[in-house]
Amino acid sequence: MINKIILLILLFLPHFSWAQIKEPDDRVKQAIELNGEGSYNRAIKLLHQVLQEDKKNLSAKYELAYAYLQSGNSVGAEKYSKQILKQGDSLKLEAYLILGAAYDMMNDPKKSLKIYNKAVHEFPGNNLALFNLGLSYYNNDDLEMAERSLIRSIDVDKNYASSHYLMSHIMLRKGETVKAMLSLYYFLLLEQDSPRAEESYNMLEELWKSGVDNSGGKTIVAIEKKENDFYKMVDLEIKLKSTPYIDDEPVMKLKVFTSNTNLLFDVISQKYKGNIGFWEQTYLDFFKDLHKKGFTDSFAYYISNTTYRPQVLVWLSDNYSEFNSFINWIEPRLADL
Secondary structure: OHHHHHHHHHHOOOOOOHHHOOOOOHHHHHHHHHHHHOOHHHHHHHHHHHHHHOOOOHHHHHHHHHHHHHOOOHHHHHHHHHHHHHHOOOOHHHHHHHHHHHHHHOOOHHHHHHHHHHHHHHOOOOHHHHHHHHHHHHHOOOHHHHHHHHHHHHHHOOOOHHHHHHHHHHHHHHOOHHHHHHHHHHHHHHOOOOHHHHHHHHHHHHHHHHOOOOOOOOOOOOOOOOOOHHHHHHHHHHHHHOOOOOOOOHHHHHHHHHHHHHHHHHHHHHHOOOOOOHHHHHHHHHHHHHHHOOOHHHHHHHHHOOOOHHHHHHHHHHOHHHHHHHHHHHHHHHHOO
16 A cells, blocks of 8 residues: 555646746657656657757756656656755755655665655755655554644645545554544545545445444444544444445445445534644634535535535536535635635
8 A cells, every 4th residue: 555655646747837046958758748748768768869059957856856757767767866966055945855755765764764754854844845855654564653744744734635545544554443534535525536535435335334333233433542532532422323234236325325424524513612723723623614514425425526426417417506605605715714
């Protein structure tokens, strides 16, 4: 699972604009377009021609490091990102991110951790540096530090979907089921049309399935006197009350998912009295407010579009006014984050 997360994250590595430095020549502009199209080998050939004539061309070096990384050549990405770091301050953050990703690709998480710590130290409060630091800690099996870094990253930018995606995996490995579900729900609000969105939705369904005893027996969860008692109580209640998946027909599965989502948000709304903390202010306040507004069904169908598109479209046609009210409520809310 760790390697899978790395590969997925690399697909979303930002392609920074050359506008941050001096105007590049036409060949670099062409290489930027080639990189954008995924024609990395052609871009690499063109950029080497530029560097033969201008060995200090930063924009060419950055595009070259980027092309090497995306084409799977971690050695080339390491070489040219290091040259950028030696040359000056321009594109320094971007070079750190590529270099760290190259070490991740080399399965050398200790080196990537060192690089990302440098990036966070030199660029405090940068969302991408914090996110990549969290990913590096995750790959080093330091889940506590990974969570801390992701909290800082989400505090900077709550709309960066990758942070919620990675947070859900951290929580799953820590055995924090409810927190993992909250992160998955929020991630799917931000991103639906991608392979990892489909994977995340399937994970949510599996979590709901695993929480129900279809034999009619009782689920027993031990409640310890710790800070996270609230989440264990929520976990206990939804395991006792959630609707089982007994029909594989898509319409029925979608109805069960919507019913269980309502259950989770209803339990949160009843038991959560308000608190100050990352999980409360990021997830609990948001989903409690959404549920009180009566938008839980619309939300559940909205995020289910990644897996049950035909069934969602039928529901939307029958509930257009309700769904439109949800969209009008959610769009300005996300824009203000």
